[in-house]
Amino acid sequence: MKADIINAVKSVAEQEGMLMGVASADALNAKAPHGFRPMDLMPGARSVIVFAKPLPLAVFLAPDGFNNMFYQRSAYTYYLLMDKVADKASMMIQEGGYLALPVPAYSPLRFHEGEPKGAISLKHAAAEAGLGKLGRNSLLINQEHGIAMRLGALMTEMEWSEYAPAVGFEPCPEKCHVCEQACPIGAINDGKVNKIACLGKCIKHILLPPSFMLPAVKKAVARSRMLTRFMELVSLNFFETYGINCTACLKACPHFLDKSKSLKNRDRTT
Ligand code: B12
Ligand code: SF4
Ligand code: SF4
Numbered sequence: 001m002k003a004d005i006i007n008a009v010k011s012v013a014e015q016e017g018m019l020m021g022v023a024s025a026d027a028l029n030a031k032a033p034h035g036f037r038p039m040d041l042m043p044g045a046r047s048v049i050v051f052a053k054p055l056p057l058a059v060f061l062a063p064d065g066f067n068n069m070f071y072q073r074s075a076y077t078y079y080l081l082m083d084k085v086a087d088k089a090s091m092m093i094q095e096g097g098y099l100a101l102p103v104p105a106y107s108p109l110r111f112h113e114g115e116p117k118g119a120i121s122l123k124h125a126a127a128e129a130g131l132g133k134l135g136r137n138s139l140l141i142n143q144e145h146g147i148a149m150r151l152g153a154l155m156t157e158m159e160w161s162e163y164a165p166a167v168g169f170e171p172c173p174e175k176c177h178v179c180e181q182a183c184p185i186g187a188i189n190d191g192k193v194n195k196i197a198c199l200g201k202c203i204k205h206i207l208l209p210p211s212f213m214l215p216a217v218k219k220a221v222a223r224s225r226m227l228t229r230f231m232e233l234v235s236l237n238f239f240e241t242y243g244i245n246c247t248a249c250l251k252a253c254p255h256f257l258d259k260s261k262s263l264k265n266r267d268r269t270t
Contacts (some may be wrong), residue, residue, distance in 0.1 A: 006161060009049065009089045016085050018051045018152075019145065021129030024163040025155060028120070028128055035112065035122050040157045042101050050122065050129040051085055053078060053154040054145045057260045060251050067185060068244040076241050079106045082152025090154045098158035101137065105152040107240055111231045114222030115195055122151040131163025133171050137179035137249040138193045141171040146190040146259035147250055180251035182252035204243030207234070 013020040025038040025045040028103075038175045060072040086102035095101035101104065109116040126131055131151075132142035141147045142198040163246040180188045185201050196218050200211025209217055221227045250256055 001096060002158070002161070004071035005098075005158070005234055008092045012085060012089050012092070016051075016053065016055045016081065018085065019131055019142065021050050021052075021126065021131040021164050022162075023048045023050065023125055023130075024159045024160075024181070025130035025208070027163070028125060031128075032120065032124060041103075042099070042155050043154040043270065044099070044159055046158040047163075048120075048124065048125050048129065048153055048155045049089065049160075050126045050131055051082060052126055052131050052140070052142065052145070052149045053082065053152075055148045055150065057148060057256070059266055060148060060247055060256070061260070068247065069082075071247065072207055072241075072244050078150040079238075086152050086154040090156070093154075093156050093158055098156055098157070100154050100158070102208055103153040103155065105150065106250055108236045109232065109239075111221055111228045111235075114218035114220070114228075116169055116199070116231075116235060120153070122153055126151050127167070133167055133169065134191070135171045135179070135253065135254060135255070136177065136191050137183075137188055138191055139250060141253075141255050143167075143169045143171075147253050147255040147257070153267070174255065178252045178254065179249040182248040184246065184248055188249055198246075202244060202246035204245045205239060207238055208242075232253070 001186050011022060023049055027050055029037045029039045034040070038048055055071070055074050059074045062068075062070050082105035083102065086105070090100035090102045103119050103122070106118070109118060111117070123134055123138070124142045125126070132140045135141045139147055140149065140151065142149065165177065180190070187197040187201070196214045199213070200208075200214045221231050
């Protein structure tokens with residue numbers, strides 16, 4: 001019976017062109033910060049199933065004048081798709097007799113210490129589920145599919161047949177700091193990203209305060225429960241879509257460039 005559920009979930013991911021990996025909830029419970037552990041969302045969680053889907057590389061390569069419109073659309077569509085697959089797989093698991101909780105791929109966000117946060121860190125969950133490792137730009141990198149991926153997940157009380165073994169590959173050569181150098185605002189420092197600075201640069205939204213005001217907004221929100229709740233509502237009601245203004249740390253990475261050069265005929269066009 002369990003084997004049937006596992007196969008059904010795998011085939012849903014496959015049909016949508018997604019990679020899938022499974023992490024033990026206990027492993028994430030032990031490493032993730034309080035409030036962002038699987039057990040904080042679902043006390044009986046045993047397994048975290050993570051989905052990853054590569055994006056079409058051309059959406060990143062359109063000329064500047066297009067303002068990332070192609071990537072924006074793919075990113076938005078992918079968020080919905082990740083949520084749809086997580087919901088569908090959760091229902092299959094539930095029909096097999098176990099609770100399963102789909103985790104939002106993006107929205108709704110919670111505000112924690114003045115910063116927007118997801119329910120859990122999908123990058124860390126994906127790494128634990130054997131889908132890759134985090135690079136110095138803090139993004140998940142898969143050995144075969146590269147860096148241009150969106151992630152989704154669900155957690156369940158069902159024990160999986162086996163959990164992912166540790167991934168052997170090291171994504172970042174020791175001397176590579178290309179992503180740090182490529183970031184136009186210097187927001188990346190050896191695996192740590194200044195998230196508020198990045199947010200101010202890479203998110204374009206008519207309601208977003210200018211980037212120089214964001215640190216002050218963060219401080220004010222961090223101090224007030226009422227403002228925190230207000231910001232959660234603002235992000236839920238108004239930030240479901242937004243413009244994207246920067247992808248430099250992703251596009252400059254050799255894992256992006258190598259993937260795009262490996263395509264047939266790319267040597268003619270680059
Ligand atoms: C909010 C958010 C942002 C905000 C960040 C604000 C913030 N304060 O985090 C901003 C706007 C800056 C942002 C930017 C981008 N984002 Co974003 N973002 C998210 C989102 C929705 C939530 C992140 C989050 O809050 N995680 C939860 C908290 C707890 O994690 P954290 O603060 O990162 O955690 C720290 C610690 O708490 C600890 N930790 C937390 N959990 C765990 C678990 C373990 C096991 C361990 C060891 C440690 C640990 O480590 C972290 C480092 O200190 C995620 C989706 C998601 N739910 O993961 C996407 C996501 C991370 N973003 C994504 C992407 C693609 C981007 C951009 C490339 C978008 C773009 N410009 O094109 C940039 C990348 C910038 C960069 N180099 O990091 C993808 C990443 C895909 C990938 N291949 O890795 C995600 C996963 C969305 C998705 N569904 O695919 N993002
Ligand atoms: S998305 Fe842009 S601003 Fe944000 S860390 Fe990457 S390069 Fe820097
Ligand atoms: S640019 Fe280099 S250091 Fe940065 S994530 Fe890619 S491989 Fe790692």
